[in-house]
Amino acid sequence: MGEAPLNSLRMVQLIVTPSNALADEPVSIRATGLCPLQIVTIKATLKDEKDNVFQSKAFYKANEAGEVDLEQTPALGGDYVGVHPMGLFFSLKPKKAFHRLIKRDVMNSPLCISLDLYESVNILETVTIPSKASQRVQRWFAGPGVKREQIQEGRVRGALFLPPGKGPFPGIIDLFGYIGGLIEFRASLLASHGFAVLALAYFAYEDLPEKLQEVDLGYFEEAANFLLSHSKIQQPGIGVISTSKGAEIGLAMACYLKQVTATVCINGPTTITSLPLRYRDLVVTPIEHALEWIQIHVSGAVRFRHTTQYLQNKLYSQNILPVEKAQGKILFIVGENDECLDSKLHAQRAMDHLRRHGRSSGRMLAYPGAGHLIEPPYSPFCFASWQSVLGQPMCWGGDPMAHAAAQEHSWREIQKFFRQHLLQSGRKL
The missing domain is CATH 3.40.50.1820 (Alpha/Beta hydrolase fold, catalytic domain)
Known part of the structure; x- marks a missing residue:
């Protein structure tokens, strides 16, 4: 039997900590299990309480260990360039022009943001490709006991x-x-x-x-x-x-x-x-x-x-x-x-x-x-x-x-x- 391709031995993971936090708290976003120097897309998607969609994306190049850390790795393009650990959050844009994101029910439900990692750069998004890893982030507007x-x-x-x-x-x-x-x-x-x-x-x-x-x-x-x-x-x-x-x-x-x-x-x-x-x-x-x-x-x-x-x-x-x-x-x-x-x-x-x-x-x-x-x-x-x-x-x-x-x-x-x-x-x- 021949050897399995290197990438098939890797488990791509998207790690977000904390995944459940106040909306004004920063989170750490890391990707592991990538090929060395591989270029990937990380995309954020959010739906507000009226089902309006907001999205953002950035392209990253993994290091020699096959990792991307948004606190250290600069974005190469997408909705921003450079090191911006929370860039996927503040860059969220409405799909419909002139929509503004305002959380109405602050006590009973969080804003839920889906983060997806893709093993390619699909700038035009003309082809739908499956994500290799996903994480769901909850952003609350009232802390415990409020x-x-x-x-x-x-x-x-x-x-x-x-x-x-x-x-x-x-x-x-x-x-x-x-x-x-x-x-x-x-x-x-x-x-x-x-x-x-x-x-x-x-x-x-x-x-x-x-x-x-x-x-x-x-x-x-x-x-x-x-x-x-x-x-x-x-x-x-x-x-x-x-x-x-x-x-x-x-x-x-x-x-x-x-x-x-x-x-x-x-x-x-x-x-x-x-x-x-x-x-x-x-x-x-x-x-x-x-x-x-x-x-x-x-x-x-x-x-x-x-x-x-x-x-x-x-x-x-x-x-x-x-x-x-x-x-x-x-x-x-x-x-x-x-x-x-x-x-x-x-x-x-x-x-x-x-x-x-x-x-x-x-x-x-x-x-x-x-x-x-x-x-x-x-x-x-x-x-x-x-x-x-x-x-x-x-x-x-x-x-x-x-x-x-x-x-x-x-x-x-x-x-x-x-x-x-x-x-x-x-x-x-």
């Missing part, structure tokens, strides 16, 4: 996520932008790291207005008071984490509400835009975007970045939020390639304003190459997606690699910021 409470208290609508343990815990309100409804994935992840977080809806949810006509800051003050009245929330103040239009509201909360002692504003304006802001007897009129400032990206998505020209006009000074009145600390997180808004210019203007008033309460983290939707780490990069309020796709911008790095770094900084400014002295989280 509890979710549905909130219907006065006007306040949302979901409160509480960490395991007696508490009290530092309290945070979580706000998203013009997407509407109730978005919970960031709140549940923060609760998994020891914070009590109220994911707050403010339109297009339950009995709240279907469309936002104005921003009533009294509603958000009611939410802050509710959170502080909860037995598991630490006194004396709360934090706010906010994105886009939500960051405009978050900054307004920092300026006008004494309950707010630490605010994170992610890629938001520092002016009142589109809708009036109302707080008791105060009404701040909005700045309307001029149509001639709006641009269309080659993908067909709308770019609003260049509508920030008004910041240079002194006529609009009454529309700018008075950051010097903020009693707490503010962390501005901005992507320098944000195509929705020139968020760095907005944040820099607020920082300059604080300095002119002798205030050192602001800090800015600016990320070159990052776009608008800076989310928890390893979230798929989203360049553009459908915006239901506008009824058309929005361009968010960013470079995938730089954006992924910004998500990792900013997530650590956000948690450090809240621990520093919300925890009482002597307590540790």
